[in-house]
Amino acid sequence: MESLSQSTVFAWLTTEGSMSFTAGEQSCFRHIEAEYPRGFSRYRILFSELETPNTVQLINDAIESWLGSLDVKLSLALIKRDCGLNCLEVCTSEALSAEQIAAISETTSLELFELAVDAPLLSQAGLLVMDMDSTAIEIECIDELAEMAGVGAAVAEVTELAMQGELDFEQSLRARVAKLKGASAEIIDTLCVKLPLMPGLKEMIAELQSHGWRTVVASGGFTPFVNSLKQQLALDAAYANKLDIDDGKLLGTVSGEVVDAQYKADTVLKCAKQWQIPVGQRVAIGDGANDIPMINTADFGIAYHAKPKLAQAADVSINRLNLKVLPYLFQRT
Secondary structure: OHHHHHOHHHHHHHHOOOOEEEEOOEEEEEOOHHHOOOOOEEEEEEEEOOOOHHHHHHHHHHHHHHHHHOOOOEEEEEOOOOOOEEEEEEEEOOOOOHHHHHHHHOOOOEEEEEOOOOOOEOOOOOEEEEOOEOOOEOOOHHHHHHHHHOOHHHHHHHHHHHHOOOOOHHHHHHHHHHOOOOOEOHHHHHHHHOOOEOOOHHHHHHHHHHOOOEEEEEEEEEHHHHHHHHHHHOOOEEEEEEEEEEOOEEEEEEEOOOOOHHHHHHHHHHHHHHOOOOOOOEEEEEOOHHHHHHHHHOOEEEEEOOOHHHHHHOOEEEOOOOHHHHHHHOEOO
16 A cells, blocks of 8 residues: 555545545545445546556556546545455546546556445345356366367367357357367366466455355356365355266266356355345356356346456446456445
């Protein structure tokens, strides 16, 4: 937080006791998160604490200049989470225009979010259901397995058919898994060991768990990988497809109920009922069209570096920063 004190507005918020501050010709007041001015629109500007001092100063200068350009009443607060991001809450007496939002959103290395009036409460028990591939981890497991098995091109052809709408999810899954027939099951263990977690995943999960949240992964991928995540992060549950293996070889099939888009959506409801999670506290996050039913079923749906269709369906989209952002999208009383 020391780097923030280089900027006058942040120095005021972090070190001074006065209730008002002037940015250009704009007067700002201060509040704490739980006592934001009712009836105001709430925006949160986030950027990483790991930026270089020069970059941080450029961001700070841009924020202060932007605040000075706004012709509305302003109240500011620093939002604290244990996720390693800087977060400035900007409450405005009138909703900002698209042009006003764009004026700060174009600043490199930061991201602005409008806080929903009915955003989930971080300080109350909730549920997060996550997609796995390209959301909780950086890869698509089926593609990695295919490359390791020497059938990457063949699987990619099936993937392309699915993307063109010529195959539904289950057809695509079974067709791609069929290409793995005869591959050594050792490739699964090899990939589990080097599973690349999405940046910010550990911090996000730890923050939610510290407030009593239940955390779940529901994936169209495969059980060894979700189970690895469950063990590493102490998740409450993990659901995925079961690859059939015999005598150390992949059989090219999956058994049991396929974890498709509807299964993911049903997981939100099932887990919420199991743990008595109240309406308003059920959250889902994903990146692809297959996550849309899950996003729509949840009370609060988050698109993460997502395809356009999912971004359009979600309540909020994280486009630049990583998963550390998620707890800052919630309210804290």
